[in-house]
Amino acid sequence: MPETHRLAGTRYGNRPTMKDVAARAGVGLKTVSRVVNGEPGVTPETERRVQEAIEALGFRRNDSARVLRKGRTASIGLVLEDLADPFYGPLSRAVEEVARAHGALLINGSSAEDPDREQELVLALCARRVDGLVVIPAGDDHRYLEPELKAGVATVFVDRPAGKIDADVVLSDSYGGARDGVAHLIAHGHRRIGFIGDMPRIHTAAERLRGYRAAMEDAGIAVEDAWMSLGATDPLRVRRAAEEMLSGPSPVTAIFAGNNRVTVTVIRVLAEQPRRVAFVGFDDIELADLLQPGVTVVAQDAAALGRTAAERLFRQLDGSLVVPERIELPTRLITRGSGELPPAD
Amino acid sequence: MPETHRLAGTRYGNRPTMKDVAARAGVGLKTVSRVVNGEPGVTPETERRVQEAIEALGFRRNDSARVLRKGRTASIGLVLEDLADPFYGPLSRAVEEVARAHGALLINGSSAEDPDREQELVLALCARRVDGLVVIPAGDDHRYLEPELKAGVATVFVDRPAGKIDADVVLSDSYGGARDGVAHLIAHGHRRIGFIGDMPRIHTAAERLRGYRAAMEDAGIAVEDAWMSLGATDPLRVRRAAEEMLSGPSPVTAIFAGNNRVTVTVIRVLAEQPRRVAFVGFDDIELADLLQPGVTVVAQDAAALGRTAAERLFRQLDGSLVVPERIELPTRLITRGSGELPPAD
DNA sequence: TAGAGCCTGGACAACGTTGTCAGAAGCGGG
DNA sequence: CCCGCTTCTGACAACGTTGTCCAGGCTCTA
Incomplete structure (x- = not known):
């Protein structure tokens, strides 16, 4: 009685097993296994019968059992x-x-x-x-x-x-990328450069900060604490950080952003600023080339x-x-x- | 000899099982199962011994076996x-x-x-x-x-x-969204409006096309074939399609894009055009508000x-x-x- | 102190599959 | 006609876990 399958009534219906297929096809269990796995040694006629039973019952091999047996x-x-x-x-x-x-x-x-x-x-x-x-x-x-x-x-x-x-x-290469990005800003005449990045406990964030510091040091620039914001992750805090370093006693003339999320927020802030502030961000972002000005980035290949x-x-x-x-x-x-x-x- | 585990030598090491844990803790198999699953009926002292053995062996329950047994x-x-x-x-x-x-x-x-x-x-x-x-x-x-x-x-x-x-x-609501988006363009005075979308065999693409047609019909505008591009998926074809409908005998004054990928390409093309072409896209895109002009979209909440x-x-x-x-x-x-x-x- | 009842622990089967091994059937040659 | 070989098939155990069920030891009460 194939109907018992549907009548069995457990909400999670009993799925047909190889045993069921074997019974229906009138063959042994192992023969079904062979057909399912495409192993050799099965007569075309037998294979046909098995395939038919599989089709009719809607059998799908249970990979949990397979994994248990095979290990992978x-x-x-x-x-x-x-x-x-x-x-x-x-x-x-x-x-x-x-x-x-x-x-x-x-x-x-x-x-x-x-x-x-x-x-x-x-x-x-x-x-x-x-x-x-x-x-x-x-x-x-x-x-x-x-x-x-x-x-x-x-x-x-x-x-x-x-x-x-x-x-x-x-x-x-977070360190090298950040260093190059910041050096790029320095090469264009900037000395007061802000850095907004993630928590330094995150490796990439720490490395990018290190790259920033290295570039600044290479140029002989003493970094002020007010130029760095670490651990600002959500848009609100990034925004506040950016606004602060743009309005302090020695406002930055350029900002380096430590990742893509920081980048999008900083770009928004900069768009609101009366004067042009230079920007380089870590990670490329979509449509960066269509913004005014285009966004210069340190791109990594995800x-x-x-x-x-x-x-x-x-x-x-x-x-x-x-x-x-x-x-x-x-x-x-x-x-x-x-x-x-x-x-x- | 617990060492045999490491010596066994099969590249895919034998992982300890509940049986191993039970042996090491000097308890029965089922007791380990009870501890692992937090079932009641185990003395704190026994539980401690089992936990210790689990820790020492680095045991992790094999969920394949569990699934096989439990069904979910x-x-x-x-x-x-x-x-x-x-x-x-x-x-x-x-x-x-x-x-x-x-x-x-x-x-x-x-x-x-x-x-x-x-x-x-x-x-x-x-x-x-x-x-x-x-x-x-x-x-x-x-x-x-x-x-x-x-x-x-x-x-x-x-x-x-x-x-x-x-x-x-x-x-x-692809149909309604597209209709509204196109109607919006019509409300701003456009009559020659282009549509660039995906293959109509994709349901959303077909619905959005239907919405476009409906809006045009509602406004009594006869749509010309040259205004529609269906099935342009890759950037190159989208670009070509956009350029064609902008340069034909009756060039469109506005374009409606059927999805986010089409949108980004069309925006690029429009940015290169000498005259301003109106645009509405289906799907919101990041930084759409920062482009010049900001990108009007029909947004869905993914x-x-x-x-x-x-x-x-x-x-x-x-x-x-x-x-x-x-x-x-x-x-x-x-x-x-x-x-x-x-x-x- | 005996009996009832509870608590803890373990033996065993079952889940659905695959590997091993042996048996059956078919076939050709001596 | 029988032997041996090949080709096909199936019985059985095992994978590691959980559910069922029972045994033994304990506590508590009468």
Whole structure:
């Protein structure tokens, strides 16, 4: 009575299993398995009968059972900060493409920059036995991953290095990029340059700050505290920070922004200013070329970050990689106008 | 000999199981299960011993086995068109938040607007026994999902309706939004208005085209074929289409763009034009307010689409929803300047 | 002190699949 | 006509977890 399936009544219907298919096709369980997996040694006639039964019952192999038996899940996990951030979209997509090329699915989650949530997510992924992990870390202590690494879970950190463990990491050259960006402003005559960035506990933020300081020092400029705002993340605080450094006793004539979110807010503030203030931002943003003036940025290639990380991940899984490495991708200064404005004081 | 674990030598190390933990803690298998799941009936002293063993071995529960036993995976699948598209980032994030609130993980994939790839992804997700699916369909025939629906896989379609099956769907009011946007241009004196949109086989594209036609008809304007470009997706073709309708025998004085990608390209083209051409785009874009002139758009709330869909999904899983419904979310016309320019001919 | 009842812990089966292995059937050659 | 070989098929165990059920030890009361 095939109807019992629908009548069984549990809200979550009983799905047909290979056993059901076998019964319907009048063959053995293993034969169904063979057909489903395209293994050789099945007569065309038998295969047809099995296919028919599969079709009729709407059978789909239960991958949980398969994974349990085989050990590999053909899925990888991606933990990032915020899927909605335009910087992570292309990165995520690049990871997905590589995963797809290797027949793997992508499970992903946003840590919202919260170390606990990061750990929770990563461990949940490990419990699902993902074959590998791509992590954009929020925290700075990843020793909780030691058992996983030992167990052979491939792991690559992206955008920021892992904390207190030895693991692969793929980064953009935040320090060099920021230094070049600030040096660019200095080369155009600026000396009072503001820096607005994220909390220095975030590696990239710290590196970009370091790049800013290095460029200033190289030029022999003493940085004033009032020129730096660290940890301003939400638009309101960024706005306030920008307005303050533009109106203090020694107002800045140029601003360097530490990431894309800061950039969009600062651009808004600058658009309201009576005088032209030079600007360079870290991360490219869409339509930057169409603004007046065009926005000069230090661009990093988010897709390349994701692709590089994912490829490394699968090379770990191949067994062709053993020693963790640190890969740093270059950034690119794109001049569009805002960074080439002269000081206006 | 606990060392055998490390020595075992299979590249994919043997992970400790509950059995190993039980042996080490000197308790029964089920007791470990109880501790791991926080079930009652374990002495604090026993629990401590078990926890210690878990810690020492780096044990993580194998969720594949758990799923196999329990039937639910606590994960949902999201199939969309392109994770890298800024429209889908917030949508995806919203789905994730709702999933998280329900203790579920999110698996997602991009169909790249390819129906076969959509089906492949969806079926892979079903094989993993996701509890539910949020699908932004690429194809127009979803009968392949019938067995899944029957089996109780909660399913919600977003942004575009399902094809040939009866399922929940959450949409933006593409027709109404486009009609309003075009009517807005007409109200500002335009009569020769161009439309550049995606392939009409995509539901939203067809609806927006329908809205355009409706607005034109309402105003008694006969639409010329040269004013419409359908299926131009890549920047080059969009550019060509825009340039053609701006230079023909009866050049348009305004353009309506069918989605965000078309919008950014058209804006570039218009910026190069000697005369001012009015513009309204479907979908809001970042920094639209800072361009000269500001970009008038018909905005849809991507996060709300995702949230609504996901909430409906979990209500299906609760069992509180039975009858598929079609929910249409309103759009909002945001005037910023480009849509209020008068005709310049 | 015996009996009732509770609390803790463990043995065992089951979930749906795949790997192993052995049996059955078909076929050709001696 | 029988043997041996190949080709196809199926029985069975195992993967790691959880649900069921029972046993043993304890406390409490009469």
